[in-house]
Amino acid sequence: MFLVWFIVLPFVCLSSVKVKVSENQCPQLKNCTCQYQGQFLNVNCFNISDTSQLTSVLHEDLKNQTLNHVYISNSNISHIPTSLFANLTIQKIILRHVDVKTIDPDAFETVQYLVELRLNYGKTKSIPRAISNVGMRLLCLWMEHGEIKEIKFEFQNFIILEELYLQANKIASIHKNAFDSLTKLRRLDLSINLINVLEPEMHQLKELFLGNSSLMYADGLLDNMVNIEKVNLTNNGKNLDKLTSTSLVNLKDLNLSKNPLQSLRKDTFGNNYVSLRILKLSNTELKSVHKETFRKMSFLRRLYLTNNYIVELENTTFDNLPLALINLNNNQLMTITGLFVNLPLKHLN
Helix, strand or coil: CHHHHHHHCCCCCCCCCCCCCCCCCCCCECCEEEEEECCEEEEEEECCCCHHHHHHHHHHHCCCCEEEEEEEECCCCCEECCCCCCCCEEEEEEEECCCCCEECCCCCCCCECCCEEEEECCCCCCCCHHHHCCHHHCCEEECCCCCCCEECCCCCCCCCCCEEECCCCCCCEECCCCCCCCCCCCEEECCCCCCCCCCCCCCCCCEEECCCCCCCCCCCCCCCCCCCCEEECCCCCCCCCCCCCCCCCCCCEEECCCCCCCEECCCCCCCCCCCCCEEECCCCCCCEECCCCCCCCCCCCEEECCCCCCCCCCCCCCCCCCCCEEECCCCCCCCCCCCCCCCCCCEEC
């Protein structure tokens, strides 16, 4: 059944597609609003006092409706029982600021066509079994701003998961085999956690967000991410100039801002970042930049060096680069005469 549905009604995480709203009228709902998006219904509920009230809305007021999403926010729901979503047709369930502490193991198992779950600002200290039980059906999972402390083998059956967001938890430990089964994973956000070292090999990953994560050891972090296209490692308090010893030919966007690099040598980037389009090095305590640091970045379009201590740049530092934007705001440059003569710049700050 599910394979047929994906063909007929494809789902995109974070969809920005605008759909014409139907003229169908939604019923009057207590503490909830609804609106048709094409032939599917979006339901938004706020300040729900208990699950029986929400159960009445979903199972009685909206009986037999096909729901695009159910969004529940700022509500006093500490426990999610099996009965709340049982046998409903819902693509996305979004819980935000609902103080969920416990979830029945089969709370989502009978929900038809479920492909996205968001449990943000919850109180669970690990990935709930209820979510693991439907992992093989999920394309996207958000569990942000929570109390999760470690990741072991909870994701072993998430075989089609494409996007995983675990930002702003208390994760300090991730088993090296934690993501082995996530062969479809494209985007991983582990920002704002307590992760000292990230060991899992993720060959398929395209986007990694690991800013504000207390990295203690980052040498070789990207060695096995041969398909990576975007990396954000802002504010980890480390010199991150040894992220890889291999050429990352797919990497186009690298953000190392707010890390104490201090200086850029001729071989800081070497041959490992030749496909970069965007490089962000703001607030990195830079005092010196070698004239050949960027020489091999023949596709570089945007370079951010804001809020550093750079006093001097040699005239040939940016020669032959296709730069459209350079940001050098708040440095200590004595002169920029002749620095940008051979550049196709559109924006200079």
